[in-house]
Amino acid sequence: MQFSIQKEIYKNLSLIRKTQEEIIKRYHPADKMRCPMHFCVGQEIMPAVLGPLMIDEDSIYSHHRSHGYYIAKKGSINEMIAEFYGKETGSNGGLAGSQELSSTKIDFYSGTILSGAFAMALGGAFEKKYNQKKGIGISVIGDGGMEEGIVYESLNMATQMNLPILYICENNSYSTHTTLKQRTLENKPSNRVKNFNMKTTYFDGNDPDKLFNLMKSIVKKIRDTKKPHFVEINTYRFNGHVGPEGDDHFNYRSKKEINHWIKNDPIKFYEKKLFSKSRKLLALKKKINDKNFKIIDRAFRFAEKSKFPKRYENNNFKATYKNVKKFYNNSISFGTVQEDHKPKPY
Numbered sequence: 001m002q003f004s005i006q007k008e009i010y011k012n013l014s015l016i017r018k019t020q021e022e023i024i025k026r027y028h029p030a031d032k033m034r035c036p037m038h039f040c041v042g043q044e045i046m047p048a049v050l051g052p053l054m055i056d057e058d059s060i061y062s063h064h065r066s067h068g069y070y071i072a073k074k075g076s077i078n079e080m081i082a083e084f085y086g087k088e089t090g091s092n093g094g095l096a097g098s099q100e101l102s103s104t105k106i107d108f109y110s111g112t113i114l115s116g117a118f119a120m121a122l123g124g125a126f127e128k129k130y131n132q133k134k135g136i137g138i139s140v141i142g143d144g145g146m147e148e149g150i151v152y153e154s155l156n157m158a159t160q161m162n163l164p165i166l167y168i169c170e171n172n173s174y175s176t177h178t179t180l181k182q183r184t185l186e187n188k189p190s191n192r193v194k195n196f197n198m199k200t201t202y203f204d205g206n207d208p209d210k211l212f213n214l215m216k217s218i219v220k221k222i223r224d225t226k227k228p229h230f231v232e233i234n235t236y237r238f239n240g241h242v243g244p245e246g247d248d249h250f251n252y253r254s255k256k257e258i259n260h261w262i263k264n265d266p267i268k269f270y271e272k273k274l275f276s277k278s279r280k281l282l283a284l285k286k287k288i289n290d291k292n293f294k295i296i297d298r299a300f301r302f303a304e305k306s307k308f309p310k311r312y313e314n315n316n317f318k319a320t321y322k323n324v325k326k327f328y329n330n331s332i333s334f335g336t337v338q339e340d341h342k343p344k345p346y
């Protein structure tokens with residue numbers, strides 16, 4: 001494995017983790033990012049290894065836990081944070097927030113309606129194939145999303161029409177607070193996919209190099225054959241389902257389970273593997289992390305300085321805009337989790 005690629009994977013891992021951590025730190029008590037957010041701390045490994053494997057012409061269609069994929073596709077961090085602040089410089093002019101974070105500049109689309117991403121990837125991949133364009137579709141959802149009917153219509157059509165799509169299921173074992181075991185007798189979503197005659201792969205591990213090598217051959221195969229492939233990854237979210245407040249006081253998962261995953265954190269594993277052997281390497285790790293922090297800190301300052309989307313003041317949205325402004329200035333209450341800073345059920 002080339003060190004330059006390992007370095008790129010680590011840069012992605014660190015940038016994704018640090019972005020999440022900084023948003024979590026700065027969310028309260030400022031309350032200037034006023035959209036629900038699904039953090040991906042613990043789930044960074046897949047987007048991080050896909051980073052070096054993607055080309056500009058690839059398109060991503062993601063579920064709500066999307067920040068890692070946006071960053072891995074080289075989305076602007078300035079525009080992402082500004083989007084969360086509801087500012088006009090955001091990737092969607094401040095109107096989408098985290099749950100619908102999208103950017104046409106990098107062909108990245110996410111959405112909160114569970115599993116719609118799988119169907120959108122179909123249309124995108126068909127367009128690429130029909131017009132003989134370069135690039136593939138990459139679509140990611142969770143294990144909960146795998147229980148939606150649209151998933152099976154999409155997978156059926158993708159194989160039937162031979163469309164170049166990398167389908168990913170990030171199996172973190174929970175749909176909000178309900179375990180996979182409580183929801184289904186088939187605990188491996190990839191097993192259900194096999195019936196569509198689609199190639200499937202299951203990955204369970206914390207070594208980014210192993211996942212990179214696997215994904216490299218899968219992505220190459222999709223590009224060469226123009227056929228879909230489904231990958232399930234066994235992973236875990238360290239945060240609560242939504243928001244920075246945490247939800248482990250609901251006791252829906254055990255401390256033992258959480259600690260097991262934190263102990264096997266892919267980022268800690270990779271830091272030990274790549275940087276622990278010399279002082280020079282440790283200094284390189286610090287340099288990467290310092291640079292990433294600067295990128296993120298700059299993005300927060302950019303977001304703070306940016307303006308709210310004024311153009312809506314001049315049309316039919318005038319009244320709405322007035323309320324949006326009040327909302328962002330904290331002068332009206334919508335009774336959201338953010339109002340009293342106490343964790344509540346989603």
Ligand SMILES: Cc1ncc(C[n+]2csc(CCOP(=O)(O)OP(=O)(O)O)c2C)c(N)n1
Pocket residue numbers: 038064065112113114141142143144145146172174175176241
């Ligand atoms: C069609 C639809 N049904 C229900 C919801 C409410 N909902 C939002 S997130 C979520 C759980 C999703 O779990 P999973 O797909 O495993 O992703 P994770 O949040 O664990 O990453 C649910 C049920 C929704 N957004 N869309």
